[in-house]
Amino acid sequence: ARLMGPPQKVGEALRSRIRNVLSLPVSVGIAPVKMVAKIASAGAKPDGLLEIRAGEVEGFLKPLPVSRIWGVGPVAKEKLEALGFETIGDVAKADDGTLRDLLGDWGIEIARLARGDDVREVEPYREAVSYSEEHTFSKDISDYRELEPLIREHAESVARRLRHDQVRAHTVVLKFKSARRTGPGVRGYPVFTRRVTLPQPTDDGHEIAKQATELLYRSGPKEAIRLLGVGCTGLTAESVDQLPLFGAEKKARRETLNQTLDEITRRYGRKAIGELPRTTREQVGLSMQIKRGDDPEE
16 A cells, blocks of 8 residues: 555645645646656646556557657757657657667667656655746736736745755846747747846845846846746855855844744745735746756756
8 A cells, every 4th residue: 555645645635735835836747657747747737637547658658749758859859850750659669679770779768768668766855956936927928017026926935945945046047938939839939048146145035036136127028928937046055154244234134034934934824924916926827946957858
């Protein structure tokens, strides 16, 4: 018997807990292998659960585009399509000898994934390299004044997770996706990032929001966007006593305030701090990301 019960029950409990504590939607994918679970999670967005059972893996993967195979980026996708492999099913049914002749050992590796044979283990405790949060809007936005409160909200959320993990960030990143399509498919909307490196690392939401807002006005979008995100990278475990004394009193006040807000959030959830008006924060989906290493799908 499973220690925590059936996978679907565990997934629903996880979604319920995140919704109650953080007031956030979350998608969950369940499958016998890592790659299929990740694809299922994407299919369950923005706020659902999708379980692919062992006997359903082949049928689930077969019609999907070859780009959904882990490790297949735009260049590899073009190469595979030029060879006649347009879907995962095309790769799965191909003869191993043919794949090796055309693609070498890599061809055998992706065929194994295409057949639902993913031996990679889940590594939940790899060291994080970046933290981010982003909105996909229900309607396109071009007014910077509408984006500012979203930046502050994301910045505070990212900062809470930095403090929870006892790290600070050297670099603040602003991400936005154009509302103007320039290519086919879901990747047809260009994504842009702007970043700034700070003199000293921070875990303060006010500072992260300030830097991200300055990026917005200095080099932000010139037309409407459909997604906005704030992130932090260049992480360090550098402690307070290693930071310069200049501005120490102000930093101490901010840290006291942040600790108080963290405790309120821990006890009562994010709603206790207050939310943006619904009309402002209306969204199709919200993504909270902690990237851990160079995963081609991240």
